[in-house]
Amino acid sequence: MSDPKAANESPSTPFGRLAPSPTGGLHLGHARTFLIAWLAARSRGGRVVLRIEDLDASRVRPEARQGALDDLAWLGLDWDEGPDVGGPFAPYVQSERLERYAAALEVLKSREAVYPCSCTRAEIQRAASAPHPEDEGPSYPGTCSGRSAVDAQRLGDRPFAWRFRVPAGELDWQDLYQGPVAIDPGRVGGDFLVARNGVGPAYQLAVVVDDAAMAINQVIRGADLVTSTPRQILLYRALGLTSPDFGHVPLAISPDGRRLAKRDGSLKLATLRDAGVDPRRLIGSLAVSCGWTEAVMPSTPRDWLDRFDIGRIPAAPWVVTPRWLESLTNGPL
Ligand code: GLU
Numbered sequence: 543m544s545d546p547k548a549a550n551e552s553p554s555t556p557f558g559r560l561a562p563s564p565t566g567g568l569h570l571g572h573a574r575t576f577l578i579a580w581l582a583a584r585s586r587g588g589r590v591v592l593r594i595e596d597l598d599a600s601r602v603r604p605e606a607r608q609g610a611l612d613d614l615a616w617l618g619l620d621w622d623e624g625p626d627v628g629g630p631f632a633p634y635v636q637s638e639r640l641e642r643y644a645a646a647l648e649v650l651k652s653r654e655a656v657y658p659c660s661c662t663r664a665e666i667q668r669a670a671s672a673p674h675p676e677d678e679g680p681s682y683p684g685t686c687s688g689r690s691a692v693d694a695q696r697l698g699d700r701p702f703a704w705r706f707r708v709p710a711g712e713l714d715w716q717d718l719y720q721g722p723v724a725i726d727p728g729r730v731g732g733d734f735l736v737a738r739n740g741v742g743p744a745y746q747l748a749v750v751v752d753d754a755a756m757a758i759n760q761v762i763r764g765a766d767l768v769t770s771t772p773r774q775i776l777l778y779r780a781l782g783l784t785s786p787d788f789g790h791v792p793l794a795i796s797p798d799g800r801r802l803a804k805r806d807g808s809l810k811l812a813t814l815r816d817a818g819v820d821p822r823r824l825i826g827s828l829a830v831s832c833g834w835t836e837a838v839m840p841s842t843p844r845d846w847l848d849r850f851d852i853g854r855i856p857a858a859p860w861v862v863t864p865r866w867l868e869s870l871t872n873g874p875l
Pocket residue numbers: 561562563595672749762763767
């Protein structure tokens with residue numbers, strides 16, 4: 543597999559991406575993370591790709607795909623490539639890219655980087671979605687790790703998944719937000735799933751194949767995905783691809799400490815839009831939450847290009863209080 547980045551623009555030009563999953567409306571946490579990801583690329587003259595991550599058929603809602611585009615456009619974010627505008631690396635919808643993931647899986651098999659695993663685990667069912675902290679179970683004990691790729695032929699009709707053989711030791715990277723990070727993927731989940739035989743790829747494989755194929759060199763996402771990064775670095779290496787820079791920014795939480803969930807309607811961007819919230823006021827409030835200013839100024843994402851500073855974002859999770867929500871419509875400016 544060739545590295546498309548080599549043939550593209552200078553590595554110093556950021557190629558960022560917004561990668562929503564159309565499983566429900568985007569909420570305020572997405573708005574903040576996507577604003578940061580967008581600014582991290584645009585403030586350095588970079589490009590932005592919009593990719594729809596719709597591999598988890600059990601969770602995808604058809605109307606949510608257009609909804610995600612509408613929500614992002616309402617915020618004032620734009621993109622140079624995406625399902626609606628096309629681009630050199632189309633298609634930009636994961637369910638239309640299955641043959642690419644299958645080809646990458648063949649490479650991993652040929653390199654004995656993966657083995658067939660027939661353990662019955664709920665995790666296998668969930669692998670198409672990005673794992674959030676509550677999804678991280680105990681490390682896989684390695685029950686099937688003695689197998690090699692050809693052993694799949696002897697499994698007959700038994701359902702199985704392909705698991706990546708995680709080598710011992712920590713992986714480290716210079717996180718664009720968190721600084722030096724070192725995680726031992728053997729201790730966080732262990733050998734991880736890359737595909738379900740006959741069903742499709744896991745999130746980890748699809749995201750690496752796509753980020754590499756779309757020449758993404760800067761991945762900014764929520765801190766909940768930090769434990770996916772060592773797995774993805776291993777996949778980049780196993781496929782002979784260059785890893786992007788990663789930055790994991792603090793999450794949005796509700797006052798009771800829970801990660802914002804798509805099921806909480808009041809925090810959805812569509813709800814705010816329907817309630818008449820001015821997106822410029824929301825962007826201004828998000829900029830305050832990110833430490834770029836002290837007073838809310840109605841603004842568009844572009845207004846923050848010069849003042850964007852990822853280092854100023856407070857390290858603590860951003861607590862979305864009812865009062866803050868109220869201030870979007872009623873509070874003093
Ligand atoms: N589509 C994933 C999600 O919405 C994000 C994946 C990523 O940024 O790597 O959780």
